[in-house]
Amino acid sequence: MSAQPLPAVSYLKLPEDGDPYLEGHKCGSCGATFLGERTVCSKCSARDQMSAVTLPTTGNLYSYSIVHRSFPGIDVPYISAIVDLDDGTAIKGNLINIDPDPEKIEFGMPVEVVFDDALGRKDRDGNSYIAYFFQPKV
Amino acid sequence: MSDAYVVGVDMIKFGRFPDQTVPQIGSQSALLALDDCGLTIQDMEALYCGNLGQASGMVGQRILQEIGQTGIPVVNVSNACATGATAFREAWASVKAGLYDIVLAVGVEQMGKGLLGGAGGATGIPKEGLLGSGTMPAVFAEAGMEHSSKYGTTFEQFAKVSVKNHHHSTMNPKAMYQIETPLDTVMNAEMISYPNTKLMCSVNVDGSAAAVIASEAKAKELGLMNRAIKVRASVLTSDPWQERDLVMPDVNSCTRKAVAAAYEMAGLGPDDIDLVELHDCFATAEILHYENLGLCGDGEAGRMIDDGEVALGGRVPVNVSGGLLSKGHPLGATGIANIYEVSTHLRGEAGERQVQGARIGLTHVIGLGSACGIHILEKA
Numbered sequence: 380m381s382a383q384p385l386p387a388v389s390y391l392k393l394p395e396d397g398d399p400y401l402e403g404h405k406c407g408s409c410g411a412t413f414l415g416e417r418t419v420c421s422k423c424s425a426r427d428q429m430s431a432v433t434l435p436t437t438g439n440l441y442s443y444s445i446v447h448r449s450f451p452g453i454d455v456p457y458i459s460a461i462v463d464l465d466d467g468t469a470i471k472g473n474l475i476n477i478d479p480d481p482e483k484i485e486f487g488m489p490v491e492v493v494f495d496d497a498l499g500r501k502d503r504d505g506n507s508y509i510a511y512f513f514q515p516k517v
Numbered sequence: 518m519s520d521a522y523v524v525g526v527d528m529i530k531f532g533r534f535p536d537q538t539v540p541q542i543g544s545q546s547a548l549l550a551l552d553d554c555g556l557t558i559q560d561m562e563a564l565y566c567g568n569l570g571q572a573s574g575m576v577g578q579r580i581l582q583e584i585g586q587t588g589i590p591v592v593n594v595s596n597a598c599a600t601g602a603t604a605f606r607e608a609w610a611s612v613k614a615g616l617y618d619i620v621l622a623v624g625v626e627q628m629g630k631g632l633l634g635g636a637g638g639a640t641g642i643p644k645e646g647l648l649g650s651g652t653m654p655a656v657f658a659e660a661g662m663e664h665s666s667k668y669g670t671t672f673e674q675f676a677k678v679s680v681k682n683h684h685h686s687t688m689n690p691k692a693m694y695q696i697e698t699p700l701d702t703v704m705n706a707e708m709i710s711y712p713n714t715k716l717m718c719s720v721n722v723d724g725s726a727a728a729v730i731a732s733e734a735k736a737k738e739l740g741l742m743n744r745a746i747k748v749r750a751s752v753l754t755s756d757p758w759q760e761r762d763l764v765m766p767d768v769n770s771c772t773r774k775a776v777a778a779a780y781e782m783a784g785l786g787p788d789d790i791d792l793v794e795l796h797d798c799f800a801t802a803e804i805l806h807y808e809n810l811g812l813c814g815d816g817e818a819g820r821m822i823d824d825g826e827v828a829l830g831g832r833v834p835v836n837v838s839g840g841l842l843s844k845g846h847p848l849g850a851t852g853i854a855n856i857y858e859v860s861t862h863l864r865g866e867a868g869e870r871q872v873q874g875a876r877i878g879l880t881h882v883i884g885l886g887s888a889c890g891i892h893i894l895e896k897a
């Protein structure tokens with residue numbers, strides 16, 4: 380078992396001497412940004428043009444759904460959200476700290492990325508994880 | 518290249534058949550389609566079989582083990598919810614290419630109950646409900662909410678799609694359900710993933726559908742032209758790169774790309790289409806596809822459902838079969854069941870739900886991940 384929590388996804392980075400951040404890979408040929416490492420761009424097909432970039436921690440809500448039924452053991456309701464980060468990278472996650480009510484949620488609303496424990500979920504070996512979430516930007 | 522024709526086509530009544538095997542379910546529609554044109558499996562030169570749940574299980578060969586092992590080539594096809602349409606298209610292409618004169622396409626599925634999608638990774642922790650939702654109701658809700666954001670489409674407008682399709686299926690004896698669902702019933706049903714309630718999600722059912730496809734020369738030789746359906750266009754696309762599609766599956770651009778190619782292949786436009794069977798896996802999806810298929814302008818889909826233009830008797834009836842929402846959605850069978858529905862109208866054999874004077878129809882399916890299959894059909 381790891382003494383430190385692990386990242387929930389590969390593109391969430393947990394440096395030993397700094398704050399967590401999300402990492403994108405940007406195509407040097409066309410500028411498209413992807414989550415996760417890759418060597419070929421699926422927008423322009425350029426090869427070996429990818430470089431790691433630190434993704435912004437703010438963006439805007441693009442679309443969402445309020446999930447009332449999920450798989451057994453998953454707490455509902457929750458808001459599944461698509462966010463456009465300020466550099467244009469699209470990312471999906473939970474929108475938290477707002478009522479799961481369509482009257483309260485506005486398209487385009489500013490959000491910020493926050494990092495926290497992965498809702499208490501642990502893997503088979505008992506490791507804890509850190510995940511990212513979106514919350515309304517004040 | 519000679520044209521290819523559907524000369525026999527049918528489906529079984531969709532339902533739940535836990536005591537049957539997948540090949541047994543598939544063989545029933547195969548026999549029905551053969552009966553529809555008075556032929557037998559001995560007349561078929563190849564079989565194209567679509568199935569998802571047992572994609573590695575040689576379902577096509579096992580269907581022949583049920584209905585006749587003639588030694589013909591069998592191709593098993595898997596392409597998400599576009600599986601049936603892909604099997605049909607492969608069959609069509611083999612005839613168009615002159616490889617065979619007459620072939621059989623079968624789509625079949627046996628479904629479990631419950632939510633589709635959202636399976637976690639093999640390692641680490643489950644991501645469902647942690648990093649958003651990968652369930653199909655949520656994914657298609659997000660696609661619908663994108664439309665709401667752009668055009669103000671309302672929960673009520675999405676719900677009206679389900680009212681319409683359930684109404685249509687009361688006239689379709691082969692649909693899973695024949696029950697009316699008024700607007701308040703749809704809107705007050707259990708919320709699955711806002712704005713999709715339970716009655717706005719397609720029904721998981723078992724089913725199969727099959728089609729016999731022949732070259733023009735073969736159809737004439739067999740005396741089958743008077744009920745034959747001409748395939749005016751067959752198109753398959755995958756999802757072209759879009760700025761959000763790796764986190765938000767995009768059902769729009771692959772549909773628009775496919776329909777543009779289909780209209781071009783047929784030499785037709787949206788105004789020529791008399792009826793449409795499109796992929797209403799969720800009520801939110803149907804709204805998007807009115808615009809994607811060019812049935813109305815961008816932003817007009819909400820008005821189209823409000824004005825009844827897409828209901829039976831309207832300008833361009835959509836999902837007169839009841840659609841996936843009420844006829845049911847056996848994944849691998851859906852793409853051929855849609856072809857059965859449109860063909861039945863073009864033959865003037867649809868009974869109470871007949872679209873009067875139907876001459877040209879369009880079928881559309883989407884497999885998330887993504888694949889879009891479109892066929893344009895015309896009475897020969």
Ligand SMILES: [Zn+2]
Pocket residue numbers: 406407408409410411420421422423424425
């Ligand atoms: Zn690129």
